[in-house]
């Protein structure tokens with residue numbers, strides 16, 4: 001199977017530097033994403049899970065070209081797009097699109113649905129008017145919305161309908177990859193299932209590849225072929241979905257899996273309340289999870305474990321992986 005998306009050592013730091021003239025004390029920086037590497041095979045869904053603040057959105061925003069990486073490469077079908085970020089947004093937009101968490105606030109309230117769907121056809125594909133109408137009708141049908149919705153405004157729709165419009169807008173660009181950033185988190189549980197079903201149909205119909213970001217373990221387990229678990233800016237485990245929750249190797253994933261996932265419940269390890277995350281301005285030298293880890297030994301506090309293959313594509317960044 002070929003990889004549609006290949007990311008190597010993608011890194012993002014916020015802040016830092018010594019001010020405008022380069023004088024004064026070095027400002028503190030936050031290492032929001034630390035050397036993330038992952039591959040997504042064509043037609044597959046990679047789920048990315050992690051608690052709030054672990055770097056999921058920063059990773060996603062770099063991958064779609066909304067945020068320039070501090071270092072690393074983003075290859076889509078063999079082309080390195082990280083080099084083109086910022087300079088050539090249209091090149092990015094044609095291959096990869098972002099679906100936002102909050103459908104209503106991501107749609108321009110002053111534009112009709114027709115105008116919203118036309119924008120990527122005009123801007124990215126320079127499609128003439130007569131072809132646009134047919135393409136819009138096709139996309140609207142694919143997301144199960146009625147043609148009479150085209151002349152209405154976003155506020156006239158329910159959350160579930162608005163998210164279908166958000167998905168339709170992303171599809172209008174005819175991308176190869178969709179980055180879905182918490183696409184159902186803002187929706188009622190009953191509507192979540194409908195949107196998840198729709199996404200799975202669309203993946204087949206349009207031969208799409210998904211990166212599906214969520215703090216909801218149960219949702220990710222339901223949709224993903226493979227799962228990456230993030231903790232404190234780093235991917236700590238990466239494995240096939242059925243395996244990662246049944247036989248987690250990283251002790252953080254084990255803690256999450258033990259918290260018995262329930263659809264709609266935010267992801268938080270049970271012990272999280274009394275065990276704080278490390279200070280992002282003063283990160284520990286070793287494994288960021290060591291202070292919370294039942295298996296931690298001295299080396300864990302001293303040396304950061306690399307993400308290693310522990311057998312048949314099951315990667316974990318742990319000095320003492322669970323068996």
Ligand SMILES: Nc1ncnc2c1ncn2[C@@H]1O[C@H](COP(=O)(O)OP(=O)(O)OP(=O)(O)O)[C@@H](O)[C@H]1O
Pocket residue numbers: 014015030031032050051052053054055056057058059215280
């Ligand atoms: N523009 C920014 N400037 C400075 N720090 C930032 C910025 N954006 C994110 N961060 C920091 O980077 C880290 C990762 O944030 P990010 O939003 O990517 O996490 P997340 O897992 O997506 O969280 P959530 O689920 O709450 O959105 C956090 O410590 C956050 O405070």
